[in-house]
Amino acid sequence: MTQKPILTGRGLVKHYGRVTALDRCDFDLYPGEVLAVIGDNGAGKSSLIKALSGAIQIDEGDIELEGQPVNFASPLDARDAGIETVYQTLALSPALSIVDNMFVGREIRKDNFMGRYLKMLDQKKMEELAREKLSDLGLMTIQNINQAVETLSGGQRQGVAVARAAAFGSKVIIMDEPTAALGVKESRRVLDLIRDVKAKGMPIVLISHNMPHVFEVADRIHVHRLGRRLCVIDPKEHTMNDAVAYMTGAKAPEGAEAA
Amino acid sequence: MTDTGSPPDGGQDYEESLAKSDRSVASFARSHTPIETLQHVLHGNPTLVPVIVLIVSVGIFGLIAGERFFSAFNLTLIIQQVSIIGMLAAAQSLVILTAGIDLSVAAIMVLMSVIAGKLSIEMGVPAPLALLVAFAGGTAAGLLNGFLVTKAKLPPFITTLGTWSIFYALNLWLSGAQSIRSSDLDEQAPFLKFFGNVIEIGGARITFGSILMVLVFVALWYALNKTAWGRHVYAVGDDKEAAELAGIRTDRTLLSVYGLAGLVCAIAAWASIGRVGSISPQAFYEGNLQSITAVVIGGISLFGGRGSILGALFGALIVGVFQSGLRLAGVDVLWQVFAIGWLIIIAVAIDQWIRKVSA
Ligand SMILES: Nc1ncnc2c1ncn2[C@@H]1O[C@H](COP(=O)(O)OP(=O)(O)OP(=O)(O)O)[C@@H](O)[C@H]1O
Ligand SMILES: [Mg+2]
Numbered sequence: 001m002t003q004k005p006i007l008t009g010r011g012l013v014k015h016y017g018r019v020t021a022l023d024r025c026d027f028d029l030y031p032g033e034v035l036a037v038i039g040d041n042g043a044g045k046s047s048l049i050k051a052l053s054g055a056i057q058i059d060e061g062d063i064e065l066e067g068q069p070v071n072f073a074s075p076l077d078a079r080d081a082g083i084e085t086v087y088q089t090l091a092l093s094p095a096l097s098i099v100d101n102m103f104v105g106r107e108i109r110k111d112n113f114m115g116r117y118l119k120m121l122d123q124k125k126m127e128e129l130a131r132e133k134l135s136d137l138g139l140m141t142i143q144n145i146n147q148a149v150e151t152l153s154g155g156q157r158q159g160v161a162v163a164r165a166a167a168f169g170s171k172v173i174i175m176d177e178p179t180a181a182l183g184v185k186e187s188r189r190v191l192d193l194i195r196d197v198k199a200k201g202m203p204i205v206l207i208s209h210n211m212p213h214v215f216e217v218a219d220r221i222h223v224h225r226l227g228r229r230l231c232v233i234d235p236k237e238h239t240m241n242d243a244v245a246y247m248t249g250a251k252a253p254e255g256a257e258a259a
Numbered sequence: 260m261t262d263t264g265s266p267p268d269g270g271q272d273y274e275e276s277l278a279k280s281d282r283s284v285a286s287f288a289r290s291h292t293p294i295e296t297l298q299h300v301l302h303g304n305p306t307l308v309p310v311i312v313l314i315v316s317v318g319i320f321g322l323i324a325g326e327r328f329f330s331a332f333n334l335t336l337i338i339q340q341v342s343i344i345g346m347l348a349a350a351q352s353l354v355i356l357t358a359g360i361d362l363s364v365a366a367i368m369v370l371m372s373v374i375a376g377k378l379s380i381e382m383g384v385p386a387p388l389a390l391l392v393a394f395a396g397g398t399a400a401g402l403l404n405g406f407l408v409t410k411a412k413l414p415p416f417i418t419t420l421g422t423w424s425i426f427y428a429l430n431l432w433l434s435g436a437q438s439i440r441s442s443d444l445d446e447q448a449p450f451l452k453f454f455g456n457v458i459e460i461g462g463a464r465i466t467f468g469s470i471l472m473v474l475v476f477v478a479l480w481y482a483l484n485k486t487a488w489g490r491h492v493y494a495v496g497d498d499k500e501a502a503e504l505a506g507i508r509t510d511r512t513l514l515s516v517y518g519l520a521g522l523v524c525a526i527a528a529w530a531s532i533g534r535v536g537s538i539s540p541q542a543f544y545e546g547n548l549q550s551i552t553a554v555v556i557g558g559i560s561l562f563g564g565r566g567s568i569l570g571a572l573f574g575a576l577i578v579g580v581f582q583s584g585l586r587l588a589g590v591d592v593l594w595q596v597f598a599i600g601w602l603i604i605i606a607v608a609i610d611q612w613i614r615k616v617s618a
Contacts, residue, residue, distance in 0.1 A: 055504055074506075074508070075503065076506040076508060085504075087504050089501065090501070091501045091505045093493070093494040093497040093498055093501055093505070094498060094564075095493065095564045096490065096494055096564075100493075101505070104491070104502070105505060106506070107490060109487070118486075119485075119486040119488070120486065121485055121486060148303075150616075
């Protein structure tokens with residue numbers, strides 16, 4: 001890689017009480033790539049991406065976006081900077097509708113007197129856009145875009161969260177286990193979507209426990225272990241067995257770009 | 260569906276058959292029992308229950324008590340009687356939608372009515388200016404609650420239990436536990452009694468205060484349902500953590516809710532002067548709990564994020580209809596209280612049942 005990374009983390013540390021979730025962790029994401037992050041349960045993957053997306057504040061370390069130091073105080077800051085995240089918990093409001101969830105925090109107002117002075121929302125426009133994004137994802141099995149998210153299946157909810165991120169991300173999209181609850185077909189859609197987004201030149205961070213998926217779409221694989229980056233491997237030069245062995249500590253990484 | 264190659268590393272290609280798969284995917288057209296259908300309908304329209312209860316109870320009391328109940332005079336009287344608690348319930352709804360509770364609404368209202376009265380009667384401040392001070396004071400009192408809930412991270416119940424006492428004590432201190440008489444108001448600041456004015460049409464007596472209550476509900480309904488702020492209020496009440504991750508400034512939303520609730524209480528304070536005719540520091544001592552009663556009977560979930568603010572209006576009206584109807588039917592006051600108690604319990608039970616729809 002001769003390019004400069006678009007998003008980097010150096011020496012990230014995060015403690016939860018006595019638990020060290022991130023232990024001087026480094027991170028690099030290059031423009032246009034799909035970077036997979038793999039690791040055992042509790043290795044600190046979610047903590048890492050939460051630090052990158054402003055959902056948690058790190059105790060130590062530096063984060064840079066496009067070479068500029070950033071310090072996101074909230075997920076909104078990261079989002080305004082162009083980083084869109086699908087959290088493992090999805091971050092959907094159960095009682096709100098699909099449309100409301102997709103546009104939460106960036107609602108579209110009517111382009112008239114009502115919108116300008118009485119802040120009236122343009123429900124119709126948001127519905128149209130939401131429908132468009134969801135059908136791109138093949139999620140139009142949802143009959144009613146105004147139905148509450150809590151009435152959707154787990155997979156459908158995940159689809160809504162992924163569609164939201166894909167629709168609004170401008171610089172980086174981070175997905176924490178976006179296919180965990182999805183069926184074979186819906187997973188395929190998400191993988192296709194990842195490729196589509198990549199084709200547009202936008203880099204993606206994909207956290208997943210699904211090795212076939214990781215090896216299929218990733219350009220590089222960040223192996224996370226015990227709160228830090230153990231190594232970064234090239235999926236073309238390593239097997240899934242290698243990756244699992246590194247991740248679980250069964251084998252020390254060799255010939256990999258050590259971290 | 261573009262199927263790009265098989266998985267690179269071992270394993271069978273279990274996705275091959277996807278290309279031939281049914282595009283329509285799962286449709287959820289499984290049949291519902293009538294009860295399930297009802298549950299879904301209510302889930303989508305949480306205000307339906309209070310509306311039905313209101314209509315049915317008006318009908319039943321109309322049959323029992325006849326003309327005396329079912330007259331334009333009595334029906335408008337009921338609206339007039341619930342107008343102040345109704346406005347407090349509107350303020351209460353805002354807070355309860357965020358999964359909070361505000362035990363101080365009536366205390367804020369009474370304190371602000373005392374402040375407005377004291378300024379204009381004893382200190383000679385023009386009534387409109389005195390009212391502006393009261394509005395600012397109500398907003399500040401609400402913001403204090405909001406600040407304690409968001410920044411000091413205290414539970415809303417405890418916070419407002421504390422400020423209830425604080426505002427009540429301030430109110431007794433400022434007023435010297437003395438009422439301001441109706442005649443003094445008429446002489447020096449009749450503007451404070453503006454909302455006591457009445458429009459008479461036939462037998463109907465519609466007070467300005469009743470109209471104000473309806474306007475307050477319409478305005479808040481608009482803000483909650485037609486603006487981004489309203490969506491955020493629901494999202495915060497639903498799941499605060501998710502709302503934060505989704506990019507809502509949850510603390511700011513909460514502060515605005517408590518501040519607005521305080522302002523609504525101060526507006527209710529103005530209306531209460533017109534309704535009561537005088538300013539009494541001891542008035543509306545049960546208003547805090549009565550406002551919660553109206554909200555709960557109106558189908559707004561105490562767990563936050565669910566229900567329509569219009570439900571609180573219907574809730575307040577239901578309470579008014581029961582009180583009026585039972586009284587006119589010659590039932591002892593204690594049985595009115597008894598009936599309201601059951602209404603609360605049934606309303607919460609129905610809310611619990613509706614919320615199970617997703618499980
Ligand atoms: N809010 C929290 N409070 C306390 N400890 C936490 C919190 N969040 C995470 N941890 C701890 O930090 C460590 C890393 O958790 P994290 O969620 O980042 O793991 P993960 O790699 O995403 O795991 P998984 O694959 O199961 O999603 C764990 O030991 C976890 O218990
Ligand atoms: Mg995780």
